[in-house]
Amino acid sequence: MFQNFAAQTHPEQGPPRLTDLRAQMKAQGLDAFIVPRADAHQGEYVAPRDARLAWLTGFSGSAGFCAVLPDIAGVFVDGRYRVQVRTEVDSVFTPVDWPETLLADWIAKHLPPSATIGFDPWLHTAQEINNLTKDLQDYVLRPVDNLIDTIWEDQPTAPSAPFTAHAIEHAGETHTDKRVRIAKGLSAQSAIITLPDSIAWLLNIRGTDIERNPVPQAFAILHATGQVDLFAGPGKADSVAEHLGHDVIMRNITHFLEAVAQLSGPVQIDVGSCPNIVAATLENAKIATVKRPDPCLLPKAVKNPTEISGAKAAHARDAVAMVKFLAWLDDEAPKGQLTEIDVVKALEVFRVQTNALRDISFETISGAGPHGAIVHYRVNEKTNRAVNKGELLLVDSGGQYVDGTTDITRTIIVGDPTAEHRNFYTRVLQGMIAVSRIRFPKGVAGQHLDALARAPLWLAGQDYDHGTGHGVGSYLSVHEGPQGISRRSDIALEPGMILSNEPGYYREGEFGIRIENLITVVPAPKLPGADRRDMLSFDTLTFVPLDRRLIDTDLLTKAERDWIDRYHADTVTLLAPRLDDATRAWLTNACAPL
Structure with missing residues (x-):
């Protein structure tokens, strides 16, 4: 792990x-x-x-x-x-x-x-x-x-670990119901599915074929009857045969193209994820195709009540680990003995102590000083550097739990911040708050909200080169489509979708700042005097203290100050009963009103 x-x-x-x-x-x-x-x-x-x-x-x-x-x-x-x-x-x-x-x-x-x-x-x-x-x-x-x-003479072998069943108490819907529901919406006699997380969701199975992502490497053909042909490596699906039942036919992955060439058309394919060789096989066999998005993408993105409940439980559990880590970091970092790798190892130990961690959800980003400006920095023995006083430390991490997947970024100051640190941290925070507070009509997509997160930085002539948010799976991939918050995301947001909210600012060679919470789309409560149109908003899933030392309160509006104080109060309410006395004291201080 x-x-x-x-x-x-x-x-x-x-x-x-x-x-x-x-x-x-x-x-x-x-x-x-x-x-x-x-x-x-x-x-x-x-x-x-x-x-x-x-x-x-x-x-x-x-x-x-x-x-x-x-x-x-x-x-x-x-x-x-x-x-x-x-x-x-x-x-x-x-x-x-x-x-x-x-x-x-x-x-x-x-x-x-x-x-x-x-x-x-x-x-x-x-x-x-x-x-x-x-x-x-x-x-x-x-x-x-x-x-x-x-x-590549020493090329590794293909993954061979067996698949596992994802229990109904975490999935919230049987794979039989999913197969029938998705099959009814097909525009063809069958659909070819190649994305591992779509297959995992559809069949309520998980795997260990991809590090940090509990997905099975397989191909699937979903028929209009709701039956599925599942193509996997030798023996990989045997362990889930009873779980899958008679309507899921397990076949060797080497027979996949042969089966594709024998389908009766039309066949639904997602040209954005279907390998070219599959489309070419259908064309060569003169089988008609219907080009539609992967039929599992949107249903998978809209989490059911069981999955939302699991996400909240996973985030609360993960927050306890994060708070213990931040308290430890506040004590150890000023001593000047920590390196980026020490930070990563310590954080994982705190997550392991939950006794529920299945894996981390991606390689932890621990970027001190100039390394924080490398957006997807991965520390190794060659690049490892000390965490020095007067520097920002950016830690982006997450956990895979059987009831949910987490992803959180906190930027922490070691020692005293500069005025510039506080200025840009606060602007990034303002962008995160703007997305957290927004109400929007049904039909709005992430591309309509992206500017909210960037506006405080734009006013200072700055920006960042990544999307503001991505979808997140339910004990699946930490990056999950089709929804997102970016200029390119045109998928309408729907209740049940989970997204990240993570604006940032990066100055090459000096520092990086990113603040990330996960949020879920919910129906917005009616406001007095509002018209009758249905509105949506976001509920926050992540409750972990922000670094108050980096907040320039002079830049904040009253509404932003109130949001931060309310967020910190909710954090104490949720987490304090789960902490030991020393960590609870640290949390109370870290979440004191501005």
Whole structure:
């Protein structure tokens, strides 16, 4: 369970690996080869066997890809990773700002027309390849077996652990009811589902195939009858056979494409998550398709009352661990002996002491000083630095509990803050409060709310390069769609959805600030004098003290001050009975009125 702090990438091995890859490209007659951070299931995270991008380039971020040409190899990353990529990749790789620079434009700049571009059709969605085909009409796109696999001599084996059942007391709905309910909404005779968390939710099963995410690697075909064909590795589903029953047929994963080619159309596919090879198999078999979103995405995002109740219990339990950790940190950090790794280890110990932790929900981010400005920083033995006085410490972490998944970020000052620390911390906090307090009509999406979190920073001429919030699963992936709070999120928010609320501010080479609570969408209570339209609002799930030393009260409105004081009072009410005397005293002081 404990986080591994060994140096996770080996950029010094990048040059010979790149040379070997180019030799394979030449042998295959390819002028380019694309290496995404993806697996055949198209989830956000990958197993060690599928970490091809990190193995080749040294880049360990959770999003990006590399385009290898004979004379240049571009590593494409978005704003979250631009500092990180420069510290991780060898000079033989060229970081490229994406999506500002599109792959098609970059290819056209570096390769002449008619050049051949190779790709693994399992690792790109049908939509990706459709878009590339349109944008690179003067080039040849060729599906090939993965070239990385031919040169990766010690490539890890595929995950083989058995699946487990997710009990009804946590799921809140049987998989039989889910299958029938989702099948009734299909626009076709069957639907192909490739996302691991969708399959986990639909069948009430969990797995350990992806580190920190309790999902099973499998493929599924949901038929209009409600029956499901489940394709998994040998023996992986045997342990849940009784749980699944007779209407879920277990089959070997090696027979998946064969089964796809034998379906009667039309078949519903999500081109945004379906691997290109699946869409190509259907096309080659002349099977009609209906392009619709994964049918599990929205139902999974809208949590039922059992899941919401479980989320509240998990967050209260996790908050106890966080408060014990923060009290410990307040005592130990000023002594000047802590490192970033010490912080990570201590926090995990406090979570383990709950006696309910199944795993952490992602690799803990513990960024001291300038490392806090690396949005998705992952400390290892090479990068580990001291937690120094006068610096900000950004800790972003979470836990996987059988009743819920948590994700929380707190930024803490060690010693005395500067006026600049307090100014930007308060602006970030104001943005978080604005989202927490908002009421909005039904039909509003995250893209309509994103500016609320950014407005205090915008007034100071600042911004941040990540979304304000993402969906969160129920003992599933800590990043869950389709809802979010960002400029790109056009999914209407519905009661039962859980999201993060995490604005931030980052100054490269100096510090980073992020404050994150999880929130859930609820019907808003009626206000006196309001019109009759239905309104929604957010309930907060996360109750952990904010660092009052970093709050500049002169910047706050009365409503913001009242919100903070009420939040801290609620935190004491919820957590004080669960704490020992010393920690309770620390909490009471940390939550004192402004």
